[in-house]
Every structure is written in C-alpha cells, then in structure tokens.
Amino acid sequence: MARSIFKQMRHKNLLELLEANPLLTDEELARNLKVSISTIRLDRALLGLPELRERMRRMAQKANQRLRSLRQEEVIGELLELEPDCLALSYLMTSKEMAFRHTGIVWDHYIYSQASTLAMAVVEADMVVTGAARVRYKAPAHVGDKLIARAKVGVRKGNKNVVSVRTRVGQLEIFVGRFIVVACSSEVEN
Amino acid sequence: MARSIFKQMRHKNLLELLEANPLLTDEELARNLKVSISTIRLDRALLGLPELRERMRRMAQKANQRLRSLRQEEVIGELLELEPDCLALSYLMTSKEMAFRHTGIVWDHYIYSQASTLAMAVVEADMVVTGAARVRYKAPAHVGDKLIARAKVGVRKGNKNVVSVRTRVGQLEIFVGRFIVVACSSEVEN
DNA sequence: ACTGCTGTTAGTACCAGATACTAAAAAAGG
DNA sequence: CCTTTTTTAGTATCTGGTACTAACAGCAGT
CATH class of the missing domain: 3.10.129.10 (Hotdog Thioesterase)
Structure with a gap:
C-alpha cells in the first residue's frame, strides 16, 4: 500500500513533465523519474498517454489547423x-x-x-x-x-x-x- | 535535358505540397506526384527537406513555443x-x-x-x-x-x-x- | 550502333521509438 | 514463508524513415 503512494506521485510527476515538455521520449522520462523505460511505458498505458510520435502528430496537426482555420482558434x-x-x-x-x-x-x-x-x-x-x-x-x-x-x-x-x-x-x-x-x-x- | 524540366516542376510541386500540408508521408507524396517513393526520397535529399518526423517535431516545437509566448510574454x-x-x-x-x-x-x-x-x-x-x-x-x-x-x-x-x-x-x-x-x-x- | 550521362526505380540493411506480450525479479504485507 | 503488487527485462513486430547499391530507361553525341 505504501508503494502505491510512490506510484501516484510518479504518475503526477509524469503528467507534469509531459505538460511542461511534451517532446520527451520514454527514455528521457525514465531517466528523469529514475525508473526503467518499462515502468514509463506501463504508466503511460495506465494514464492513457499517447506515445511521443502521437503527441507530436497532434501538436503539429493543431498547429497546422491553427495556421489556416482562423475562426476556430x-x-x-x-x-x-x-x-x-x-x-x-x-x-x-x-x-x-x-x-x-x-x-x-x-x-x-x-x-x-x-x-x-x-x-x-x-x-x-x-x-x-x-x-x-x-x-x-x-x-x-x-x-x-x-x-x-x-x-x-x-x-x-x-x-x-x-x-x-x-x-x-x-x-x-x-x-x-x-x-x-x-x-x-x-x-x-x- | 527535357527531363530536367519535369524534375524542376516536380520539385516545385513537392515544395508546394509540403507547404500546404507538411504532414504528408513520402508514400502519400509519391502517390500525389505519381512517382516512386525512391524518387521522393531523392528529391527531398536534393532539396534538403527533412523527413516527416523531423517536420512534425519542428512544428510541434514551434507550436509549443508559440503557446508559451502568447500566454507568458x-x-x-x-x-x-x-x-x-x-x-x-x-x-x-x-x-x-x-x-x-x-x-x-x-x-x-x-x-x-x-x-x-x-x-x-x-x-x-x-x-x-x-x-x-x-x-x-x-x-x-x-x-x-x-x-x-x-x-x-x-x-x-x-x-x-x-x-x-x-x-x-x-x-x-x-x-x-x-x-x-x-x-x-x-x-x-x- | 556503341558509349556516356541523366533521371528514375528497386531493393537491402539499418535505425529510432515505439507497441504488445511474456516472464521474471524485487519489495512489501500479512 | 507465501502472496500480491510493482517493477524490470527481454523478445518480436511496426512505421517511416536513412544510407547505400544496383539496375534500368531514354536520349545525345560521335
């Protein structure tokens, strides 16, 4: 039970890290949180966070839309x-x-x-x-x-x-x- | 010599396609210009155009900066x-x-x-x-x-x-x- | 007709950054 | 000691490429 607190903390940190910089790879995240890549992948899966490329794709798409849509954004x-x-x-x-x-x-x-x-x-x-x-x-x-x-x-x-x-x-x-x-x-x- | 005109045209079209939508893969570009993927890769190399992921990465980074600057600045x-x-x-x-x-x-x-x-x-x-x-x-x-x-x-x-x-x-x-x-x-x- | 050159295509090996899955090790708790 | 949770390790596979090699098509000049 005590460990689940660490886990929750890690999840919170993970979310914060990605909020601050969505362009971090799993490897960089792992180094940052001092856990293995596996753990990061597992956490991302649990939190429903998409992979780096998907995050980039979304940002790029949004940026693209923003550039030409006018009204919406x-x-x-x-x-x-x-x-x-x-x-x-x-x-x-x-x-x-x-x-x-x-x-x-x-x-x-x-x-x-x-x-x-x-x-x-x-x-x-x-x-x-x-x-x-x-x-x-x-x-x-x-x-x-x-x-x-x-x-x-x-x-x-x-x-x-x-x-x-x-x-x-x-x-x-x-x-x-x-x-x-x-x-x-x-x-x-x- | 006659073909180099086609090539130039294709390069122009390639640049325009990517300008309009930087999120196209080489495969999609190839279909669009009716040439092989190899040709697209070659053309990109000649024109110094980065690959899709690099293009996404740059857009994402720019979007990130802009979000920050719009709000923080x-x-x-x-x-x-x-x-x-x-x-x-x-x-x-x-x-x-x-x-x-x-x-x-x-x-x-x-x-x-x-x-x-x-x-x-x-x-x-x-x-x-x-x-x-x-x-x-x-x-x-x-x-x-x-x-x-x-x-x-x-x-x-x-x-x-x-x-x-x-x-x-x-x-x-x-x-x-x-x-x-x-x-x-x-x-x-x- | 043969040679040389440009332009295009095909194919292979390799890479990053993942997914999906399996298995095992580590850490507590009871 | 055993059970459960949590973490790590490892393998196979995928995408969208790079880098490189080889082959082929087509026309120009001699």
Missing part, C-alpha cells in the same frame, strides 16, 4: 455557441500564465481578448475590425476561474454593429463591455 | 520611459503572430494590451488593477508596424487614476484610450 477561449449576428458564447479557463506574478489575479487584457474576439466572431462578415469599446471590470478574476463570456448583437448602423459582452465566473459577473465592431466588406481579399 | 512591449504617476512610453514591434491571418491587420487586443499594461505601469502602487476603459481604434495597424504608446496620468480620485494612452505608428495616431486604474493598497501581498 483565433477566438480566445473556446467557442461554445454561435448564432451569427445574434449571440455567441465562449469559455476560457484561466491559467497561472495569465495572471499577475504572485497575486493570482488575471490580467485584464485576457478578459478583454476573450470578449473582443467573441464580439468579432459573432458578427457575420468577410472581415471585421474593432472600432471602439467601453469596458468595465467589476471584479477580479483569479487563476483557475472559468470565464464564460456571452456576446449579444445590438443595434446595427450601416457597417457598424454594437455588441455587448458580459463575462461571468460562476454566478458573479466580472466584466461588461460594449464593442463597436466594424464590418469591412472584404476590403482586403483572402 | 507579458505583451507590454518595451518600456522606454517611465516617470511614475506622470507619464510612460512603450514600444511594441508587431509580428505576424499578432495579426489576423490573411489581412496582416493587427488584432485589437494586442494594441489594448500594450496600452493597458502601460497604463498600469505608470501608476505607482503596490498593486494595481484596471477598473474600466474606453478605447477607440482610429486606424488599423499592420504587421511590422512599430507601435509607440504614450501614457499620461490625469486626475486622481481616491485610489482611482485616470490614465490616457495614445498609440502612434509613425505620425499616425491609431489608438486612443482612457483607463481607470485602481490602486489597491497591497490587499494581497506578494
């Missing part, structure tokens, strides 16, 4: 719902990289970025640009908070759309913003 | 001047990673981030937080533009500071923002 956060010219919903998990050094308070520009990209995504046009915005941060967001942003399209005047975005953490509303999103009628072609 | 730009509670100046070189893929127009949130972090930097306090902002993007910034942001501290009411930020590219003013920066008297210690 350029939205900061994960797009959960989209009804063009009406509303949109996105989810952003905050990590410690997004926070102020030691306070754990998330930088405002991450919240802004999620809101701004969502506001742009919800407007259906060949090309969109943020023209202006008025934003208010009602409460600080902390590392680990799950930010749910909801965009609603308001009035439209010519090529200008007013999009309201409200961001919540649980029940608490932490951010309200109003974006003027300008639709440029494919001024610059693809 | 505190987008501030370079602080050129700082006179606490008075004014500050920062410089941000825009790269293609900061732009909307096909147009070369820089995402608004990068411009916002530079301005916002500068506004926070100029306020002298143990801890600062952006409370609200009103921003206007007057002209698009393009990849390669050097953004110069200038922050000026305005009125102060209690722990709230009004900071104006103006961003220029050369002579052209592309951004104006007014930030409410809240100084928290070290509510959360380091």
